[in-house]
Amino acid sequence: MTINGKYWRIALGIAVIVALIIVPMNFNRYGLYILSQWAVMTIAAMGLNLTLGYAGQVSLAQGAFVGIGAYAAAIMTTQGLPLIAALGVAIVLCFAIGWILGYPALRVQHHYLAFVTLAFSTLAFLVFRNEDWLTKGIYGISGIPRPNVLGFATNRPLPFYYFCLGSLAVVSLAMWWLIRSPWGRAFVALRENPVRALSLGIDTRRYTLMAFAIGSALGGVAGTLYAPLTQYIDPVPFNLSLSLDLLMMVIVGGSGFFFGPFLGAMIAVLLPEWLRFTQGYYLMLYAVAVMLLLIYSPTGILGILDRYLAERRTKAASALRAVAKSRLETAP
């Protein structure tokens, strides 16, 4: 089963990737916009998943980091600088701020930490709105150019979607590597039991700060993609509700699961669109769907799958045991 399961999983992965590349080719502009948004939000949610799912720290500031990245990209690219420079600035800036924001996490936990990060979120929003000289305040920044990637212009929706998808692939690979590295294992140890992690010789202070900083930096990466995607930004999208949405994506998808953010972002970005035929009711239905899902499976969508697989594994194991037992009994 294991070898077959592995092949199936690889086949499924390839099928999904191929579908993500081919199917959108005949999508209209809006469909491509939504899919690109899914890719961008997945990156941001992956960052939060690292902070929450792997290091166990609740953060309500991820939306603010997306905002910082988006403003870095908007301000720099409208000044004629390349997007890659803005990406560098956003990563460094968000990493540094995330590191500093991690310090309260060393002192306070759970809901207290949620509120420290919530306060930061609000402060960031106020800076976006009020510092006109930098962010043009409530008027926002328009005419954000889309980048040239390896000589290809991404002005049209389809190439830009591929750009977002490619970025998502790069971030996913980096994340895949990270959570399998000693660092990732240290993060998990931290989540499961901070005291035991400390007794195992893990520098919990450093890893908590690191989880915050890397998670925040990924929020910044998502932001630098978000700005050229919408080509116009103002403070409104980066208020607290984005942070709450991102937290919801991580939990609904399944926090601590690698593919959780992909599914969570799909629910949060695509489900309201699919429900749009119900007109005014779509966000209501979305809210009800999220609540029902969480009542049914508090560990998110992947939690259901995980439970199902665990059940099958136990069944398989007990079947094997039964077989072995009967053999023992029939043996002379």
Place this chain on the structure above:
Amino acid sequence: MSNLLDLLVAGLATGAIYALVAVGFTLLWQTSQTINFAQGEFVMLPAFLMLAVMHAGAPFWLAIIAGIVLSLLLLGLGFKLLLVDPMLRHGVLPLAIATMALAIGMKEAVKQFFSAEASPFPSIVPAGDVSILGRVVSLQSLGVLALAIAVVIGLTMLLNRTSIGHQMQATAQNPTVARIIGVPVERMILLTFLINAFLVALASLLITPIYLAKFSSGEVLGQAAFIAAIVGGFNQVRGAIAGGLLIGVVDNLAAAYVSTQYRAAVPMVLLIVIILFRPQGLLGRPEERTV
């Protein structure tokens, strides 16, 4: 200094409303580890329930009673049975996220079934001004303050002087021990949900005439109440009251003396400073960490 008194009275009035909302919030946390991110929307909804009853032709006093009863049923009993009970054993975070979804759902439902526009709401306190110490103070602020203080005092009496209050406190402090000494823990938890529903209905009645009834009005209020609860002490009712009054006053003073642009930042900075130096809140007691 000329309008300091006005600012203080207005600040205490809004602060008293924050305190009502924050008290319910801490009660839910204490008895059932529920962080209700929809608390602000819980305040928004009763006003619309009352408006709906009034639109059906009922007089104001009947609408108030109907609004409070509906609020007890929906936001007290319904919330506990349909959302909190099935999720409680799964820990704090999934439930907190579910209440976020509930907040979205409530906002959208009101927007869809009632109106996206802000509606005026009659005040239970007559308009006008009175003069105190030679200063003109709005009667509405004073009335709101007086009513909120009356409720808070009543609630404190209930918690500290009556047998039911003692049983509730026992449940809040240690449900297992409370159950052993014969406290009907389940009933006490239900009672806190009903008290919360009553408090939000009352807060709705007091605050809506000032800020109009709008589907999105819960966002700011919910956040203020959370901050109040954290600042005062997450696990103390009197902490929530003190925090509410403090945030109300600080918010009003900040708007007048600091800057209108960064007014929202002042309570936040206060929050961060307090959390960092006194994580349990001004009047709270530290929670033991489990290993």
